[in-house]
Every structure is written in C-alpha cells, then in structure tokens.
Amino acid sequence: MFDYTEKIREIARRLLQEKKVDGIIGFKKGTIPMMNQPVFITSPDRVELLHWDSWCGVNLANYLPKREGRIGIVAKGCDTRSIVVLSQENQVQRDQLYIIGVPCRGMLDRRKVWEVVGSTDVKGIEEGNGKVRVWGNGFDLKLERSELLQNNCVICVHRNPVVFDELVADEVEEQSVDRYGDIRNIEAMSSDEKWNLFQEIFSRCIRCYACRNACPFCYCPQCFVDESRPQWVGKTIDRTDTLTFHLLRAFHMAGRCTDCGACERACPVGIPVRLLTKKLEKDVKELYGYEAGVQLDERPPLDTYKPDDPEDFIK
Amino acid sequence: MKRLVLTKDELTAWVRRMTEGVRVFAPVAVGDYDEFRLVDSDQADLIRWSYQNTRLSPKGLFHPQAERMFKFSTSKEDPEWNILKEVPKDFSPRVIVGMRPCDAAALKIMDVNFDTPEYKDPWWVRRREATTIVGLACTSPSSTCFCTSVNSGPFDTKGLDVLLVPLGDGRFLLDVVSERGEELCQQFGPGGKEADSEAIATYEGLKKKAEAALVPIGDLSPLKERDMLEFFNSPIWDEVQFACINCGVCTYLCPTCWCFDIQDEVYESEGCRLRLWDSCMFPLFTLHGSGHNPRAEKLQRVRQRFMHKLKYYVDKYGQGVACVGCGRCVQFCPVNIDIREVIRLMLVQCECAV
Amino acid sequence: MNNPYRPYPVVIDDIIVETDDKNLRTYHLKFLNPEDERAFQFLPGQFAEISVPGQGEIPIGIASSPTEKGFLKFTINKVGKVTTYLHNARPGEVIGVRGPLGKPYPWDKLEGSNVVIIGGGFAFTTLRSSLVYMLHPDNRSLFGDITVVYGARNPGLLLYKDELFEWEKRDDVTLHITVDATDDPNWKYNVGFVPAITKEKAPSSENAYAIVCGPPIMIKFTLPVLTDLGFPPDRIITSLEMRMKCGIGMCGRCNIGTEYVCKDGPVFTFEQLSRLPNEY
Numbered sequence: 001m002f003d004y005t006e007k008i009r010e011i012a013r014r015l016l017q018e019k020k021v022d023g024i025i026g027f028k029k030g031t032i033p034m035m036n037q038p039v040f041i042t043s044p045d046r047v048e049l050l051h052w053d054s055w056c057g058v059n060l061a062n063y064l065p066k067r068e069g070r071i072g073i074v075a076k077g078c079d080t081r082s083i084v085v086l087s088q089e090n091q092v093q094r095d096q097l098y099i100i101g102v103p104c105r106g107m108l109d110r111r112k113v114w115e116v117v118g119s120t121d122v123k124g125i126e127e128g129n130g131k132v133r134v135w136g137n138g139f140d141l142k143l144e145r146s147e148l149l150q151n152n153c154v155i156c157v158h159r160n161p162v163v164f165d166e167l168v169a170d171e172v173e174e175q176s177v178d179r180y181g182d183i184r185n186i187e188a189m190s191s192d193e194k195w196n197l198f199q200e201i202f203s204r205c206i207r208c209y210a211c212r213n214a215c216p217f218c219y220c221p222q223c224f225v226d227e228s229r230p231q232w233v234g235k236t237i238d239r240t241d242t243l244t245f246h247l248l249r250a251f252h253m254a255g256r257c258t259d260c261g262a263c264e265r266a267c268p269v270g271i272p273v274r275l276l277t278k279k280l281e282k283d284v285k286e287l288y289g290y291e292a293g294v295q296l297d298e299r300p301p302l303d304t305y306k307p308d309d310p311e312d313f314i315k
Numbered sequence: 316m317k318r319l320v321l322t323k324d325e326l327t328a329w330v331r332r333m334t335e336g337v338r339v340f341a342p343v344a345v346g347d348y349d350e351f352r353l354v355d356s357d358q359a360d361l362i363r364w365s366y367q368n369t370r371l372s373p374k375g376l377f378h379p380q381a382e383r384m385f386k387f388s389t390s391k392e393d394p395e396w397n398i399l400k401e402v403p404k405d406f407s408p409r410v411i412v413g414m415r416p417c418d419a420a421a422l423k424i425m426d427v428n429f430d431t432p433e434y435k436d437p438w439w440v441r442r443r444e445a446t447t448i449v450g451l452a453c454t455s456p457s458s459t460c461f462c463t464s465v466n467s468g469p470f471d472t473k474g475l476d477v478l479l480v481p482l483g484d485g486r487f488l489l490d491v492v493s494e495r496g497e498e499l500c501q502q503f504g505p506g507g508k509e510a511d512s513e514a515i516a517t518y519e520g521l522k523k524k525a526e527a528a529l530v531p532i533g534d535l536s537p538l539k540e541r542d543m544l545e546f547f548n549s550p551i552w553d554e555v556q557f558a559c560i561n562c563g564v565c566t567y568l569c570p571t572c573w574c575f576d577i578q579d580e581v582y583e584s585e586g587c588r589l590r591l592w593d594s595c596m597f598p599l600f601t602l603h604g605s606g607h608n609p610r611a612e613k614l615q616r617v618r619q620r621f622m623h624k625l626k627y628y629v630d631k632y633g634q635g636v637a638c639v640g641c642g643r644c645v646q647f648c649p650v651n652i653d654i655r656e657v658i659r660l661m662l663v664q665c666e667c668a669v
Numbered sequence: 670m671n672n673p674y675r676p677y678p679v680v681i682d683d684i685i686v687e688t689d690d691k692n693l694r695t696y697h698l699k700f701l702n703p704e705d706e707r708a709f710q711f712l713p714g715q716f717a718e719i720s721v722p723g724q725g726e727i728p729i730g731i732a733s734s735p736t737e738k739g740f741l742k743f744t745i746n747k748v749g750k751v752t753t754y755l756h757n758a759r760p761g762e763v764i765g766v767r768g769p770l771g772k773p774y775p776w777d778k779l780e781g782s783n784v785v786i787i788g789g790g791f792a793f794t795t796l797r798s799s800l801v802y803m804l805h806p807d808n809r810s811l812f813g814d815i816t817v818v819y820g821a822r823n824p825g826l827l828l829y830k831d832e833l834f835e836w837e838k839r840d841d842v843t844l845h846i847t848v849d850a851t852d853d854p855n856w857k858y859n860v861g862f863v864p865a866i867t868k869e870k871a872p873s874s875e876n877a878y879a880i881v882c883g884p885p886i887m888i889k890f891t892l893p894v895l896t897d898l899g900f901p902p903d904r905i906i907t908s909l910e911m912r913m914k915c916g917i918g919m920c921g922r923c924n925i926g927t928e929y930v931c932k933d934g935p936v937f938t939f940e941q942l943s944r945l946p947n948e949y
Contacts, residue, residue, distance in 0.1 A: 228750050229749070229750050229753075
C-alpha cells in the first residue's frame, strides 16, 4: 500500500492545478511511528506532504460536515461508506466531493503491536510482503501483517470504495467473513453476564469523548451529554453516567455506523466501543436487510416506513 | 542528604512497612496499562518498578476527575435545607511511591494555580500537605518524552521527597532529597546500606545516559521573549488545528491540565456539588448563557490549549512552560497533533518575525 | 482552612420585577449569619457567585452599594438554568452567595477625578452600585463632576427607574436618560442611541475617567466617541462578562490571554484590553 502515496500525490497535484477542488483532505506522515495526521492541502506545492501507509485508520469523512467548497478526499472503503451516509443525511453533497478512492487491505492497530512487543515505546516500524518489522528498546521483531489488523478490518467486507471519482489502484479482493461471531457470543449470555461485561468494559471510560469526536456521524451541534436543560446524563465517571453515554451514542448509530473503527482507534484507554455499534448493525441487518452507506440513492431504514417493517418487538 | 542502596526485596519490604502506617499509592498494572492505585501490604510486590508512563497521569490523586465538594438537602422540611456542607475526605498522611519525575514536576506547575496568595483550593492544598512523594527515576525515557527541554529531566527531583534509581542490577539507589523524605525514612526505616562510590558513579552514569537519550526540541526562550499577540495572531494555528477533533484526550491525560467544571446533582432531596475535570477542547467550556461563545471555533480552542501551556502560563507566573514533556498527548492524540511540532512551529514563526 | 467554594447562606428577602418584559428581576438577599455579612466586604464593580443548590452557580455583578447595609442586591436576567430557577423562586427561599469576587472599579484613581458613567441595557448593575456609592453623603466630596448616560431600547427596559428619575432631579449629578425609541408622548428624557447621546452631551475628559458597560455593539460605537472627547484608553474602564465556574482564577475557562476575567478582572481598561487577545 506504500505505493499509493505517489499516486495520491499525483491525483492531488492534478486536481489542485486544474482547480477542480479547493483543497484535498488526506494524510501526512506522522511524527511518531504508527500514526499519521489528517491534513488539508490547498496548494499544489504542498502535495508532497501527502502520505499513505497502513496507519491511516482515521476516518477522513469526519472532516466533511459543514465544509464548504469543492473538496478532494482520500477515502478507504469504510470512509466512502461514511460519505454515502453523510450525503444521505445532507451533511455533505456528493457533487461537492472528488473522492480519491483507496482500495484497502486493512489498517493496522498499534495496540496489537504494543501487546506483542510489550511496550508502548516503538522506535520504528516498516512493512513489506505481508510482514511488519518493528523495533525499539530491546526488541526487533518481524510480525505477520495479518495479525496486526484493526479488529474492524479483520471482518471488513467493503475494502473497496463504494463511491469514488478515481481509484489510486486496482480493486482488492473482498473478504467473505462472519461479521458477528463475537456479538452472537454476547447475545448468548445471561442478562447478568451481559451487565457485568458492560460494567467492566466501560468502567475505564474517562469521558474524553474521543470515540464520539472521531466519528463522522457525531456531528450534532450539541450532543445530548452536553445539554443542561434538561440534563439527560450526569457528567461524572460514575458507571451509570458512562454507560448511559455509550449506550445512547450507540443507539444513535443504528443503521448509520459503517464500522470504520475510528471510535475504538481513538480511545486512549482501549475500550472496545464497537461491541455496541456492531450489535445495532447486526440488528438493522437482520430486521431490515440493510447495510449502511452502500447505496447513495437509498434511504436508511430508520427514516423510512414500510408497511412490512418488522414489528415483533411490539409486545 | 543520605543515599542508600536497597535490593528490590528491601525496597518492597520498605513499602510494605509504609502500608501498615499510612496510605500508599503506587503504579500497578490495570489491564494493558499502568495506573496509580492504593496498595495494601499484600500488593506491595505488584508495584511496577519499570513501567513507562502511566496512561493517566497521577494528577488525579490530587485533583480527581470527579469528586464531591459539598452536600446539601433540597428538602424544605430540613432545617438546614440548601446549606452546603463540605463532604468529609481522607486527608490522612499518604505516600505516593514510584512517581516519575515529570509527573512530580507537574504538581509544582499546578501548585501555582491552586495555592495562590489570594485563594487556597482546600482540597488541593490539604492533599499536597498530606503527601510524601517517592519518585522513580526514568532510566530509559520513551521516544515521545522531552522532559529535558521543558525544565525537567528523567532524574529531576524538584517535585520529590525521595528519588529511587533502578541501578540496572536489581538494586535501587535511594536518594533522600527533602526534609519530608528524611522524615519518611525516620518513620519507616528503608534498610539497605549506605551507597558506596561505585553505586553513586552508576547513578551518575545512568542519569547522563538517560538525559542524553532525550532529544532536545530547541531553545524555548523566544516563548518568553516574544509578545503574546504575535503568537496569538500567528498563521500557524490554522495548520495546527485542522486535524484536531476536539476530544479531551490531551487534556485528560496531561499531568498539568487542571481545568475543571462545577456541577450540581440531586437525587430525590439529597444533593451534591461536584468538581469534574473539564477541557478547553470542548465548546461548552466557554459557552455563555446568552449563546455567545468567545471560543466557538476549533482553531480558538486548539490555540487556547497551546497558548495556555506555552505562553500565558509563562507570562503569568514567570517559571517556564506548563508542560513537563511526559509525551502522553504526543502518544495518545488520536490524530497525531504533536506538541513538540507545535512548539517548533511557534519558534520558527518567531524567527521569521524578527 | 477557609474554603473559597463554600457560599454564604442567604435568604431571598424581596424580588422586584425590573422591566416590562419581566426578564429582569432584582433580588434582595439577606445573610443568615451576621458574621458572614461582616466578612463580605466589597467595593462597586465586584461580583459574586449566586449559588442555588441543585441548580448551580452564576456570576452576577453586585448591584447594591457597600453603603447600603443589611442586604445585597442583584439584578438577574433570565437566560439559563440557574436564572430561570431564580425567576420562579419566592421570597423566603434559602440560596447562597460566594464572594465578593474580582477587582472593583479603580476607586483609588477615581477619587479626586470627574467620573463619566455610560451604561446600556441591563449592564447598569455595578454602575448603579457605583453611583449610589459616590452619591453617598460620606463619599460625594471625594469625587468631582459625575455624569451619567444611561440608555435602554425603550422606557420599559430601563433598570431602577424610580431611582433614575430621582437622581435626574439632583444637582450633584448630571444624568442623561435615553431610549432607542418610544411611543410614549409624555417621555421627557432623551431619545437616541447611547453613543449618539454621549456625543451630544459631550462630557469633558479633563481629569476624568469613563466607565462603560453595556452590550458589545454599544461599547463598540461609544469608544470612538470617548476617544474624540479626549479620553485616553487607560481612562476608559469596562467590565467584562465570561462563562465562569470557580470565580477565583482556578477552573481555567474565563481567561483572555494571561488574564482571568474572574480574578484579574472583570474590570479592565481599554489600554489593558489592547494588549490582550481579542477573544471575549
């Protein structure tokens, strides 16, 4: 995927020179290993800043809502699905965008690297032929790339952009995987077990809202947690308050989440936030046969009514 | 003051003795990272003597993320309805063992905010008074660390009472650096033996090596010398702010970010007034009741955080920047906004302006 | 240790509806403990946190004068959670007051000078405090000429009307009351915006300080008028509003550059503000 960088720069340069866009949202190389920084390039002189590698897990669609003008955006499969949802929700207009599609083999998760090497201090990392070499104080290891994929990428079924104006490379092969194994395991638990599991998982939360703010769909001008009249949820790190935040946020994602993994990736304390959003994704799929962000001209099930909508939940 | 050499067993035994007399907090592994927790005598051998920085800084031991300040009754039948009463707290003596020098230096930075000539924050001041700090020198700083560039260092003792230095052979050098540290050693004898010249030479060597491992980020004196408005009006903020998602990771993980909110909560007729961490990254932080917001834009909020640490604090208190170079924000910012890079941009912009 | 976050308990003694739109009410608060009242020593320009247990706290300028004993007076606009609660409160209710907070107007400099007070809308609260303070028989001789320009959108929105019309009759203060517009045929005061009336009445800048409080738009257009009249920026004083929580310079939200509005302000001269970021 490293060779994508040159192609991205080439496209960006052309778009800016031909004034097809006012700016390009892409990545620049990070200041530390395993991180890259979202960047907005408005001049052809600066396209050399653009960069691509396996650490571009941030969903750049997050930078689209309320942005004016013509925008070029570098987008993986999941990012393009987010663009579809944002355009269904009128947060961005499709014709405002020039989508530079990136067929994706999955982004890597630095937490998995830290776990393997036993340290968060990684001094360098490089990648080739399905292997990742990582080194630091007292270690220099060669790891399998497939072992380091972000959890959402392991079960991704839309690696190729679903909408784009141009692809940076040929499409990659899509995976055929069971997306909901872990969710079914939780569904099979007793109420008490589920309760204990969620209590445990979310007890770490520090209410920094990185999960919310990394999400392209959390664009509400005022989040329910910030409202004071009425105050829906307390502001402490009491378990009731944190769970309320996470559960309500997850419900707001029903039929919208594209499982880009940005929430989980952003969390500084390693909460598997996706367990909740994936359950809702599964429910929406089972109830309505719907997958978010795949068809531009489709209305999401939760803002449409059909006489044959399932109503088994009304008891 | 005195310097001793302790084996790890002697060190653990020392901490265990402390746990029998005072409250002891120390870094322990919690899942995949380390955190300061209250430890009892059985847990003394769980203390992590070689951890990288704890994920959350130990500032929460002095300035908890959420704490009850007052309680009150909202029942009109109660003769003391609506009268606020302080919530009792444990201010008994305690020792924090294993704090990194940068995190201890951060407490000194925050003292200036909470312990002022005009007002004393009672909870901060009492907790500081109740606490003796046994630091743990950083013999292998992370690549995201830059303490030596910001008035601190891997062996910095300025916020500490005792400094422990892992000598690399399983032994620790114990350096008593304050009167309070002296008192701790009198109350709980550490054992061990007088440090010989070899141990001291090892200590000096480790210190030099650790300091040399830290990459300097440049001469920060222009931050003090140049005018506030030059930095404030600089074009760099537009570039710095783009990636920011305005979450609270940097502020909540930062050992020197002290900003807080005050909120009331009532359950039936029992109410309490809470103090909670807040963040200058959140729009609500400065939103007026009228709807006006002096920092409505992301750029303004991002600028505020860096200006506060690197310029306002410098100008207001004259004791350097409000950053100890622990690198937590560098490592955990979800979009790789790197304060070292921001400082560099501020300094470069300075040179241009000359 | 004295806890600066603990409010003094007070009881709401009286509530006066100030304006025709009923959005502004003045609260008379009495201390429950006499020692708290003795501890609450303030000067005009300072503010306090009004504390309603269960609702929260709001920073409000003190509208009474230190020369008025036995109560504190606050005029409160209905905007948010706490103020809405207060607007529904009844006399007899116990709440809290925390303060006095912030710096007062620079009385050491104002003494011996002529003082021009310019106010707009509901920002007349600490100006009322100042005026009552200066006009008190013990204090009046400490000051030179006192000129006041005070305006509101219409007569129904003027604060402290009874007092205003009394002051207007006095000869030891020059009071120019104005409204933006009125359909009252019996209105005998000025009609026009505060900056225009200030220009028309042209108070002298000689040995004078101007204190200007009001909506941002009024301040924006009054400043050039004062400059033309010869007031230098370090003799034009204002009081700023900010979202606040602690009120004692610790919680971090109300800063403008290096200055905390709660502790280093809320009173600033325009000379001071010119050296600070324009972020308020």
